[in-house]
Amino acid sequence: MRTIVFDPGLALSTFSSPVEQSRFWVRFVEWERDERVAMGSETHGAVSHFYATRVCSSGSSVPAGMSKGVHRAMKALLSRPPLKNADSFRERTLDVKYLGKDANATILAIDIGAMQHASELHLAIAAECWPAGVTVGRVLPAPPERVFFQTVPNSPTESERWEARADALQDFKLLVVGGQPDRSVAESLLAKLNVDRSRLVWVPCEKSKPPRNLDAQIKGTRDSQTIVICITGKMGHSTSNKVRENCTKVGIPLVNVESAGEILPKLGKYADALVAAARLALSTGADVGA
CATH class of the missing domain: 3.40.50 (Rossmann fold)
Incomplete structure (x- = not known):
């Protein structure tokens, strides 16, 4: 405490x-x-x-x-x-x-x-x-x-908020699409959300160089709990549209960010929504996954 x-x-x-x-x-x-x-x-x-x-x-x-x-x-x-x-x-x-x-x-x-x-x-x-x-x-x-x-x-204190967010995301893997793997972002995800490298996949991509096997990368998450993070500022509209369409088809959550620096705060907000939903379900006796 x-x-x-x-x-x-x-x-x-x-x-x-x-x-x-x-x-x-x-x-x-x-x-x-x-x-x-x-x-x-x-x-x-x-x-x-x-x-x-x-x-x-x-x-x-x-x-x-x-x-x-x-x-x-x-x-x-x-x-x-x-x-x-x-x-x-x-x-x-x-x-x-x-x-x-x-x-x-x-x-x-x-x-x-x-x-x-x-x-x-x-x-x-x-x-x-x-x-x-x-x-x-x-x-x-x-x-x-x-x-x-x-x-x-x-x-909750600031530390307690991040602990609750980490708990909410503990069963999720992250698939980041866009830019180049950023060590500082990976370190912040580990420090704040306890996301280690085994739960983080980064698909490189630039506006002039679309990602390889994007469809297969996203479709491969169908049977797992995965959050796709799309760095829209590092890709063309056609690529970001393809990411969105694939996530919709597979039925997995998509978090859009403009830059890699937005990943942690946007994930924090996503986790807050999960925490709020879990608390509401607990108070009403509902099943969060229903």
Whole structure:
């Protein structure tokens, strides 16, 4: 299970209106329900102090009708051991500017500075404390190399999304038609989708040099689970039309891309559709293959 680091802005804030205050604590309670969430040591200490001095003592920080739920969530989250940090601290910055309170930015920087055990970092964020629409940033210097921003509790992390995609495609072979075999693309397919060379066939093709035995290549996939990927930017219209017609005849899926660099993201979207269909079938009791 992935660990998602807690943005101090999700618990330490001031409010301009009762409505804003209520929304803030509703979000806090929702994040506590995500079992992957944990606080860095510095955040844990700051939130513990805030809970003792602001929430427990005065109670003014929490709407009266939400007090029970907030206390339960706060106690539960603080009961989770703070994340174990590295023995040494190294100052780090993110290439995405923190827009929240300076004190919270400092707390988060200390936590990140002590986290050197992972190549990437998942961060549960208060959206108002970050640039709109931010999804990923870099940590300087690495490690960790990247930070993925989570705004919705219990939603999959970036790593979990790719793991689900890899699972959805684990029984498929890939037949790529167009261009020349690209080592970097093959490596990315292996890294992200666990597609090794035994499951990848690349049929070379250029606009001035149509592929050999294309019909036989595609018809040979009739009895196997194969996805054909057509790099349309590397072939003429007659060739791409032939690929489409053959896939239709054989009854296998076709993914069109303009260039080899689009293969991974397009396959990711295709896998997302398979994952969504499987979840829908599970919820309705239907057979995905029906």
